[in-house]
Amino acid sequence: GYELSPSAAANFTRRNLxxxxxxxxxxxxxxxxxxxxxxxxxxxxxxxxxxxxxxKPKHAAHGYGGFFTTTIMDRHYRPDxxxxxxxxxxxxxxxxxxxxxxxxxxxxxxxxxxxDGVTDMDPITPKVVANAA
Amino acid sequence: xxxxEYNGSAIVAxxxxxxxxxxADKRFGIQLGMISTKAQKIYKLxxxxxxxxxxxxxDMQTLKQLxxxxxxxxxxxxxxxxxxxxxxxxxxxxxxERRFGPYFISPVIAGLDENGDPFVDSQDTIGAGTEGQEPWxxxxxxxxxxxxxxxxxxxxxxxxxxxxxxxxxxxxxxxxRDCLAGWGADVYVITEKGVTxxxxx
Numbered sequence: 001g002y003e004l005s006p007s008a009a010a011n012f013t014r015r016n017l018x019x020x021x022x023x024x025x026x027x028x029x030x031x032x033x034x035x036x037x038x039x040x041x042x043x044x045x046x047x048x049x050x051x052x053x054x055x056k057p058k059h060a061a062h063g064y065g066g067f068f069t070t071t072i073m074d075r076h077y078r079p080d081x082x083x084x085x086x087x088x089x090x091x092x093x094x095x096x097x098x099x100x101x102x103x104x105x106x107x108x109x110x111x112x113x114x115x116d117g118v119t120d121m122d123p124i125t126p127k128v129v130a131n132a133a
Numbered sequence: 134x135x136x137x138e139y140n141g142s143a144i145v146a147x148x149x150x151x152x153x154x155x156x157a158d159k160r161f162g163i164q165l166g167m168i169s170t171k172a173q174k175i176y177k178l179x180x181x182x183x184x185x186x187x188x189x190x191x192d193m194q195t196l197k198q199l200x201x202x203x204x205x206x207x208x209x210x211x212x213x214x215x216x217x218x219x220x221x222x223x224x225x226x227x228x229x230e231r232r233f234g235p236y237f238i239s240p241v242i243a244g245l246d247e248n249g250d251p252f253v254d255s256q257d258t259i260g261a262g263t264e265g266q267e268p269w270x271x272x273x274x275x276x277x278x279x280x281x282x283x284x285x286x287x288x289x290x291x292x293x294x295x296x297x298x299x300x301x302x303x304x305x306x307x308x309x310r311d312c313l314a315g316w317g318a319d320v321y322v323i324t325e326k327g328v329t330x331x332x333x334x
Binding site for chain 2 (some may be wrong): 014015018021022047049051052054055057060066069070087
């Protein structure tokens with residue numbers, strides 16, 4: 001057989017989430033599904049809220065922090081960014097979240113998905129943020 | 134907050150002379166935040182039948198999939214395309230089946246009947262429709278504004294180009310007065326010859 005494409009996985013998840021929404025046991029989870037489609041050789045991102053409404057944006061975020069990071073990404077995101085540039089944008093987003101949110105969130109993990117699969121990048125820690133400033 | 138105002142949308146459909154137009158905004162938002170400006174709210178069912186879905190986004194997506202499913206079954210059995218009147222009745226029946234746990238959707242159906250005359254229908258959450266009796270219909274969070282603009286700008290028997298201009302003005306002006314709708318528009322004009330799809334900013 002062959003593995004599920006990101007689009008198939010996302011749509012399956014949406015269908016499941018939508019079906020359970022009106023059951024006695026609905027799921028309450030917001031999702032960002034990121035994948036690399038090996039057929040078309042393109043990365044794909046899917047945004048899904050807990051009610052199972054889904055969209056395919058270029059960048060996305062959930063939660064209160066998302067209000068700030070969405071605008072940061074609106075300003076600085078480019079479709080032809082390199083991995084390093086994207087990581088730097090992530091650091092900018094983390095910085096803003098840490099500045100504006102009352103809850104202390106010191107550490108963030110970063111994972112990248114590309115043609116070579118899923119790899120962890122350096123976590124964004126207070127040290128990384130301080131160096132980037 | 135009302136469940137009908139959770140996402141936000143503006144949909145309008147208007148009949149002309151042997152043509153019909155349907156237009157929708159492109160905002161996908163969650164309460165006060167905008168998530169995307171590229172949402173699709175109007176779906177093609179066949180060359181002469183389009184449906185616009187307003188209301189809760191998750192139900193819009195679910196209903197679109199369910200309707201495609203039912204339409205494919207109809208086509209397999211009947212070996213012809215469904216007519217707008219019959220389709221409107223199908224949507225209505227499907228909605229009423231969920232009378233005590235409804236889809237939070239206001240569907241707007243626009244198409245050309247067998248004679249090439251425009252058919253527009255707008256339904257509430259449980260399937261009560263205008264049944265093709267109205268020259269134009271509106272749905273979504275922007276209905277009040279849309280009603281005003283349609284009433285003011287509508288004229289009977291508009292040609293496709295004039296209809297496009299009218300519908301575009303109606304939608305854009307109305308959506309500008311609704312914080313939950315806007316961020317662009319999709320306008321479809323359906324005639325015997327074919328469909329023109331234009332995107333407005």
